[in-house]
Amino acid sequence: MKAEDPFPDTSKTAAFAELDEAERASVLGRGERRRYGPGDVVFREGEPARRVILVTAGGLKLTKVHEEGKEAIVRYIKPGEFTAAIAVFSEKEYPVTAKAVSNTETISWNRPAMLSILNDHPLLALDLLRVAVERLDEVQGRLLELQAERVEQRVARAVLRLMEQSGRKTGEGILIDLRLTRQELADYTGTTLYTVSRILSGWGRLGWIQSGRERIVVIDPHALVEFAEGAS
Amino acid sequence: MKAEDPFPDTSKTAAFAELDEAERASVLGRGERRRYGPGDVVFREGEPARRVILVTAGGLKLTKVHEEGKEAIVRYIKPGEFTAAIAVFSEKEYPVTAKAVSNTETISWNRPAMLSILNDHPLLALDLLRVAVERLDEVQGRLLELQAERVEQRVARAVLRLMEQSGRKTGEGILIDLRLTRQELADYTGTTLYTVSRILSGWGRLGWIQSGRERIVVIDPHALVEFAEGAS
DNA sequence: CGCTCTATTGATAAACCTCAAATACAGTGG
């Protein structure tokens, strides 16, 4: 199991691309390791952003809430990825809430520590910038999807994205290895749990997927891709 | 007129906050100045991102298009602001298209020049990071609005945002000093020009605004704010 | 003063949400 590694394999991820092995170990060593159980809140929207966080195992779900009720899922943070880079700058607040989706381990640095690290490794700031720019692009893409596409298309894209990020091959097809409720998928795609349910049922009848309680298995990814791209 | 200044006043803007006068002048001097007329394309989505751009006069409109037809307005870039920071990193493409909204002046740097500048001024990378993080937050906020709010509320927020960014006091009220068609406002809020037209007409009848061809004057900002916040 | 682009408005239809009720499922404790 990877979980036993002292440090995660971050060499292939966006962050740390500019650092060599020794530097990486030194940077990681200066952070503080923490563990969270499923559902634990790692930080909350509106709190002062005190720590930059690197996920080393498990995963985080970032959400933004809108006046008691509706919540939008902004992104999932996978092992090897940073979040809360905003904490590099003073007196700001977290713009989102982060919850662990499973047993999750993090390494985090407070502001002075991160500034000192960035001072020692100026290239790391470029890494953080690259990650931020990529995410900006990704969110802008979702903004466009949300404006230009119908619900069913958006759900198709979301399922495919989640499949790529968290898919695991099984006998039946590709299982999305997350406990994902209809409500959460709705929050991610900007619709309601009822609509998501209807859509998934429909795809089930078509044989494209097989879905159950907090469980989606993609059987015919090609059909989904075609559907997401082509308007029909 | 500010336009005659050799360099724009960037001291109060997000970028360059960390640099002193002399450094700023040196950095700006290493860039290339260009001028564009209204509607000119500064760069196009999908092209290789060769230059980081600072707007010094006028303004840019960033858009993203979705398969022949629908286009979403991602953001307006005002004087003193950067865009296309993605060009700092190799072999990427511009994720959006930038068009001048009026007579516009820019200073831009190609990748080697910008890397050399970042090398001389490591803190500038932090500045760019801060801008990227702020924009990420802003776009995530719009994503949430788009998911949680009705069209009329979103249009209200958009009008207020544009008023704050480009408002100019007149006898009647606050004029939004942009040539903004219903179509553009629709692209910015994720709806259609017909719906925008109906909404603006309605507000006109209520006396909240006064609107005409490519022209919006906000007469009662307070009413709009109340409407945008409160669900009614 | 005609041409073109923009805006308005009505009628209609489609997409989607909301509410309500029934059903399935997973985990728990007996």
Added chain:
DNA sequence: CCACTGTATTTGAGGTTTATCAATAGAGCG
């Protein structure tokens, strides 16, 4: 192993919002 309980899911009916289509009116420009 089974009943129980709390969630999650499904599905239907009906209503609302918003898009679409079509036609007209207005504004600016050469």
